[in-house]
Amino acid sequence: MSKEKIAIRVDDLTVAYNYKPVLWDIDLEVPEGVLMAIVGPNGAGKSTLIKSILGIIDPIAGSVAIYGKPYEKQRKLVAYVPQKGSVDWDFPTTALDVVMMGTYGMLGWIKRPGTKEKKASLEALEKVGMLPFKNRQISQLSGGQQQRVFLARALVQDASIYFMDEPFQGVDATTEIAIINILKELRKAGKTVVVVHHDLQTVPEYFDWVTFLNVKKIATGPVRDIFNDDNLTKTYGINYKVAVNK
């Protein structure tokens, strides 16, 4: 892991709905090639942090840099996996079609996806073990399968940085393992992966980097250094005891 290269840099990011701040003055540096969890209680602003980095939500202050340049110029380096519940899965389309949407950004306006894009999408489906379901109407997929399709859509973007909003929510153990293996492969390939995560027990096992968030940033750094009861207590407000296998 090269600690010199900073993949994501967030400065003074503040987001508010009405008057209530959701994120307050966040400074964050994520080094290249880490698999980072963002943890925090409900309403801590975890999803909001990702969405404002990606420009889906407008912050009232602050800036975001991807490899030293403004995010708007670096979009092609960034892929996003939204929460599964954020779309209507009864939409009339197939699994392959959804994955193909990952190629739309590279194509730009008007140009249609061709054989090259289709091939890349099929490969991505293969990677997440969903190839047999490529022509399945998406409403007929299980929750875990839908999550895999979303992951494949991001994989097909072939980005350097991946943002994922609760990819383990409502999926079974098999899917969870399949997903985390893919994330670890991405890290091995030098990609940076940022995941909004809820299950504190699995943080040391899955991730090597962690950010504690509760409106303000509590701490960020390597899991082995900062994933401790002290930071958990500061973030969640109650005395936390997690068996950290270290």
Add this chain to the structure above:
Amino acid sequence: MELSDYFSQVFSDYTLRTITLGTAILGAICGMLGSFAVLRKQSLLGDAISHAALPGIAIAFLITGTKDTNVLLLGALVSGLIGTFWIRGMITKTHLKSDTALGLVLSLFFGFGMLLLTYIQKQPNANQAGLDKYLFGQAATLVESDVWLMAIVTSVCLVVLLLFWKEFKILLFDADYTKTLGFNTRFIDVLITFFIVLAIVLGLQTVGVVLMSAMLLAPAAAARQWTNKLSVMIVLAAIFGAFSGVFGTAISASQNNLSTGPVIVLVAGVFVLFSFVFSPGRGILFKQLRVYQNRRDLKLQKTLQFMFDIARTHEDISHPHAIRILNNFQGYTKATLQELIEKDWVSVSGQNWSMTEKGYDAAQNLYNKN
């Protein structure tokens, strides 16, 4: 006029042909764009926009004093667009939910429009009669130039739809994600909304303010039942819309004094009803049939499993057993036994049953398949 007379005259009679073409084109464009409204869960937007168009018609008349359709519809377009942007503004700027914003704009604009209409009627101007036809529409007033206008707008809409197909589709499915890919989602959104407003305004003369939203929603809702593909859905919705227009016109022309707009809407409603019941994938009828089928299969499998558990305790799987012992089993009926025999899974002689080789294999693989 009989219904058959209508179809024999529709190609030769100028008025009939104009009206039929007009309502067909209108139905097609409404079905097409209505699909977008339905999939974006903005079904009520159409209702709000059509009602919001009414004051525009009245104001256009007050300013120009003419009843020229194009001028009045331009007014409708402007006030429809204003209504739409108010709705969007209310949703983003305040924390009102979209149904509240839609309801507010709908009733406020419609109320204002009605007020202006009654004001106009009190004016000592002989020209004012007939503006209220925009409330329920009057297809009989369609002339060739109106149809041309509809045809042109529909063609432009079709070209834009084909050009930005990919962008429309991804925005409909996942707007946030579309934004992260670098697309200007606001532009795509405004484009879709603009065409929806345009389609509604075009329909005001024929179907009227009050019923216009049904033209938008009914064909799309019907089409959704028949397909799981967006492109097919839009084509189907256009076809359903066009047929509603033609049949509606045919029925109203052959039954004297039936007003065309409501008949078209009712025909579209029949399409919806038929689709809800009879579509193979999502229709109520086939869904219910599948439930029965599954229940029957399950009963059969449970009985087979029960027999299998008895049979496998014997060296010879075809060892005969009394039918009596099945009586205590809840899945068992005479009909299931009959069906098992038909499938050659079980054979019966006298009061005894015995499992066949085939039945044994079937039972063994019952829960092995995915």
